Amino acid sequence: MAPSSTLIYRGAGFGIAVSLCILAFSACEYEDPITSSPTRKVQEQLLGNWISQDGKEHMRVRQLDDNIYIVYYDGDLFRAYHSDVADTPFVSVQDINSDDRKYAYVVWKLSEDSKHLRLRSVNRDVIPNEKKNSSAIARFLEENATNPDLLGEEIQFNKET
DSSP: OOHHHHHHHHHTGGGHHHHHHHHHGGGOOBSSOSSSSOSSOOOGGGOEEEEETTSOOEEEEEESSSSOEEEEETTEEEEEEEOOBTTBOEEEEEESSSSSOOEEEEEEEEOTTSOEEEEEEEOTTTSOTTOOSHHHHHHHHHHTTTOTTSEEEEEEEEEOO
């Protein structure tokens, strides 16, 4: 990967929160986050209002503190933070509107101009049920980073101006 591509891929950081929860906003089903604490700070480029390419879905991304995002998506609130594993920009996304407060896992990629965000959720059928804690999940994701079935469908968002 070229240095500029690496920066873009890593610099966008958070987008996972959405992808994971976009396809998994309705499927936040993991008891534990990917990592027990954030692996990097909030990225300014990810903050703001985003709209899906088809114009049907809106997402607002705000900063709670140095490491945590609050995401308002389709009437629900989510807490998200970077959980990078195996040089992949994962995000652990927690549904804070539900009683069980489960997590979803998302991978993100931000365009060079920071105007387009692509998100993909981790396919829930790929992670074995026995992977119950953060260290086991992170290890599994690292071992399966190149598995073509690991990630689900991509969703693209454009930054509102």
